[in-house]
Amino acid sequence: MAFIQSFGATETVTGSCHFLQLNNGPNILVDCGYFQGKNEHLTADPFAFNPKDVDIVLLTHAHLDHIGRLPKLVKEGFNGKVVALRSTMDLAEVILFDSAKIAEEDYKSALKKARRSGNEKHVALPIYSTDDAQAVFDLIIQYASYNKPIQLTPTVEVTFRNAGHILGSATIQLTFTEQGATKTVVFSGDLGGRSDMIMPAPAFIKKADALYIESTYGDRDHRPLQETIDECKQLIIDTLTNQGNVLIPSFAIERTQEILLLLKQMYYDNELPACKVFLDSPMAIRATQIYNNYPLELNSNANKQLQRDGSVFEFAYLQYALKEKDSMRINEQESGCIIIAGSGMCTGGRILHHFKHRLWDKNNAVIFIGYQVQGTLGRQLVDGAESIQLYHETINVNAKIHMLNGFSAHAGQSDLLAWINEFEQLGKLYLVHGEASVQAEFKKVIRDQLHKPVHIVKYAEKIHI
Structure with missing residues (x-):
């Protein structure tokens, strides 16, 4: 009898990895993601299964917590086939090489410090290298399209449905x-909400004997998107009108594109004061270009911008700071700038450089999204830090700090329930x-409101289908 074991994303948000074993094969892995946050140390642990036993990997989308261990899987023996949307693999290439590069740089830095103290034997090797990341793309990759069944074997069929989360996101x-x-x-993957600035609403599915569903925000709803958009607009207008600069620490995928689309709409609606908008993140620039390549996977709002001038995101005020020297030149602009830079939580990246030059100025604003x-x-600033340590300096925090909670690529509780309720047959x-x-x-709410049997998956638990 077929069974599924989950080796990640069990009673935690990250590390998605679900192994479906069929009596007659093939052995199918759905996602192979990084553990993040408090569970990050688990990423380096050996797999609880033999990677050589996996025949096919199916990918729901390109976020690191869904694809981040793929190079490790290949490194340890997987030599099968990867099935995903082409847009997912385009984003995966950006993310996996960036992840590998950071791991290699962190290793070199740690090794240099350890050698000075004679402790180099205790420095752990990087989980994988850029060569390991490249090996993922040397595998056989079969590209899926939404709503078109793929016959994996004579007895196994897979269909990818749009999950509305990020570009290329799929329910499998x-x-x-x-x-x-x-x-x-059915594996839901990460589901988007019913209203989003860029992505369409998740596609409904009618039948499932077993539904593996994400529950990231299963206990609450998000603030209404339009309220968040209105607040964000007003903060930008007020700051620019007062001759200040707006700093937006942003995640490279989805959140950056949402902000760019918002600014472009403001520009064409004559709401955006004359300014310069800098996208100062090589990774976000590449991701934005990939988004622009797949307009048919985006919603009507995004396509309206494309039809207006041939680009989903670009407009007259927008400039890309691809190279480090381009980023440094932004310092020459005293006011009237919107600077979008990574990282989203300010744990590194070019946003730190801009904090050093602008966080002390009371006319400026930082908007966390x-x-x-x-x-x-980022959490220090949101919690009201009066000063921070940066590049061996104490920087006073005089800029206004704002936290906007309504931009989310995840469905809230109501959207999750509505999506589940569309099933006509559900085990x-x-x-x-x-x-x-x-x-x-969330389990309690599903039982009380939808009257469906529901189970919280444990790590490595065998669930027979």
Whole structure:
């Protein structure tokens, strides 16, 4: 009898990795992601299965917590086929090479410090290298299209549905036949909400004998998107009108593109004061170009901008700072700038350079548009730090600090329930991708409101389908 074991994203949000074993094959892995935050140390652990036993990897989308261990999987013996949307693999190339590069640089830095103290034997090797990342793209890659079934074997079929989360995000619908019985298991992947600036609403699915569903925000709803957009607009207008600069620490994928689309709409609606908008992140620039290549996977709002002038995101005020010297030149602009730079939580990247030059000025504003994890510089600022240590200097925080919570690529509780409710035939639900306390609340809500059987998946637990 077929069974699934989850080796990540169990009672935690990251590390997505679900292994489906069929009696007659193939062995299918859905996602192979990085553990992040408090569980980051688990990323380097050996796999709890033999990578050589995996025949096919299916990818729901390109975020690091869904693809980040793919190079490690290949390094340790996987030599099968990867199936994903072409847009997912384009973004995956950017993310995996960036991840490998950071790992290599961190290793070299740690090794240099350890050699000075004679402790180089205790420095762990990077989880994988850029060569390992390249090996992923040397595999056989089969490109999927939304809503077009792919016959993996004579008895196994997979269909990718738009999950509305980020570019290329998919809900994976697997149908297989064993001993004369046909069964369907659905992996939601990360689901977007019903209203989004760039992505369409998630596609509905009608049948599943087993539904593996994310539960990241299963305990609450987000602030209405339009309220957040209105507040963001006003903060930008007020700061620029007062001869200040707006600093936006941003994540390279999805959040950056949302902000660019918002600014472009403001420009064409004559709401944006004359200014210079700098996208100061090589990774975000590459991701934005990839988004622009796949307009058919975006919503009507994004396509309206494309039809207006031939680009989803570009407009007269926008400038790309690809090279480091381009980033440095931004310092010459005393006021009237909007600077979008990584990293989103201010743990590194070019945003730190801009903080050094502008955080002390009371006319400036910092707008955070994503959750700031405890222990990050971003969290310090959101929590009201009066000064920070940066590049061996004390920088006073006089700029206004704003946290906007309504920009989220994840569905909230109401959107998750509405999506589940569209199933015409639904067996049991299995909760993954959520903190334990959130899952407990979501489980209760599903039982009380939808009256469906639901189970919280444990690590490596065998669930027979």
